[in-house]
Amino acid sequence: MSTENERDSVRFTGGPGRWDVGLTVGLLAGVSGLVVGNPAMFLSAAVGLTYAGYRYATRPPELDLAVDRTLSETSPAPGSTVEVTLTVTNEGEGPVADLRVVDGVPERVAVEDGSPRVCTSLRAGERETLTYTVRASRGSHQFDETVLVARNVSGGAEKRLAVEVPTTLTCEAGVERLSLAAQTVASSGRVSTDVGGQGLEFYATRKHHPSDPMSRIDWKRYARTGELTTVEFRQERAATVVLLVDTRPPAHVVREAGEPDAVWLSAYAGERLTEALLDASNRVGAALYGPEEAYLAPGTGRDQALRVGQLFETIEPPADEPDMFGADDQWGFDSLLKRLPSAAQVVFLSPLVDDEPTTALRRLQAHGHSVTVVTPNLSGETLGGTVARLERARRFSDLRRREIRVVEWSPDEPLYTAVDRATARWSP
Incomplete structure (x- = not known):
């Protein structure tokens, strides 16, 4: 660029x-x-x-500098590292004796390795390249101007140049579709139901009624048997979905120091799923299962997607010394159960590092809500990581026995890959 x-x-x-x-x-x-x-x-x-x-x-130096910035990846997975390469070329006829360069790193992007600053001198036609590494965070991040400061030989005068090199780092790998359970509301949508009517997929045949349209008569059967029957198709309706993010202190686990924690990844996945669900004409809400106890009623449209993102932005990092006496084992769960619409499905986003969430999921099922779990896997390669994987596997088995769908997602892969893999497993 x-x-x-x-x-x-x-x-x-x-x-x-x-x-x-x-x-x-x-x-x-x-x-x-x-x-x-x-x-x-x-x-x-x-x-x-x-x-x-x-x-x-020794007058201020004349500057004729070209600036170019490239990213190793413009749409990385959340928490992955991206290499930034900035090249400054002296296209003028004279040298630049003292040149300071500061690249415009976005405010919410952390530099992991290297430095976005350099001090150098450039002869005519010479170029200087600096490379540093940043860690991707969710959202779209625009790089700021690159600032170049050149001083004359005496240091008595300087020329400052602010150069805009349009560069955007986007961490928003979308999900095309999340397969939902057949718990719907009486609105058109894309969730297949066990209800016959108008649609595209064949569902069943029934006895013909005089009011049935001619286009839905099974003429082949009539030709064989002389009996009039009507073809019914599987109806697709909209669903009401509430995305529930586990923000309890135990959920703030990381795989390695400096990487995003599981709560951050869960919120990222929640935003991507919100977009996919709204695009499929569903009603989507959100809630936090933790100290914040926030709730957003289900809604539709682009504004609802923004409201979901704003709710996830309120998530606070865990306290350095959690108040064990003030912690609530229920985390406002009774209040959440009262707020949930009766026909709402719940997508629960959690690393499942302990047994408390499984108890909450059983209560959701007992209240008639279909549940899908999306769980980021941050288990390391250490002995402790092996134990954590075994514990997670035990919890997965328990959830699947209860017919709770589970999407296992590694931050090293796009979210849609994990969703597609899980959906294929759910298919009959």
Whole structure:
């Protein structure tokens, strides 16, 4: 991505007083030497005049610089690292003796390795390349202007150049569709039901009624048997879905230091699923299972997607010293059960690091809600990670015995890959 817009300014860094002292001393010595007829005093004026003239002889450098920025990946998976390469080329005819470069890293993107700053000098036609690594966070991030500061040989003046190189890092790998259970509302949508009517997929045949349209008569059967029957298709209706994110302190686990924790990944997955579910004409709401106890009633449209994202932005990092006496084992779950619409399905997003969420999921089922679990896998390769994987596998088996669908997702793969893999397993 090459340079498009730039702004520049010139500033004298030494201040006029520093250089005017030399000019004043030189003039006084020269005049005094002439007045008193002292050749030595007159010649000493040359020192001060040379000192003062040095500033005026070294003007601010002329800059003709090209800036280019490239990313190793523009749409990375959440928590992955991206290499940023910035190249500055001196396209002018003269050298730049002292050049400082600061790249405009987005505010919400952390630098993991290297530095977005460099100090260098460039001959005509020479280029300088700096490389650093950032960690991708969810959302779309626009890089700021790259700032270049060039000073003259004396350091008495500098020229500042702000260059805009349009670059966007987007961490929003979408999900085309999440297969839902046949728990729907009486609105058209894309969830297949066990109800016959108008649609595309064959469902059943029934006895013909005089009011049935001619287009739905099974003419082949009539030709064979002489009996009039009507073809029914599987109806597709909309679902009401509430995305429930586990934000309890135990859920804030990480695979490695510096990587996003499981709560961050769950919120990321929740935003992507919200977009897919809304695109399929479903009603979508959201809630937090933890200290925040936040709830957003199901809704539709682009504004609802924004509201879901804003709710997830309220998630706070865990306290350094959790208040064990003030913690609530239910985390407002009774209140959530009262708020959930009776026909709502629940998509629960959690790393499932302990048994408490499984109890909550059983209660959701007992209240008539279909449940799907999306769980980021952050188990490491250590002995502790092996134990954690075994515990998670035990919980998965328990959930599947209860006919709760589970989507296992590794941050190393796109979310849609995990969803497609799980959907294939659910298919009859």
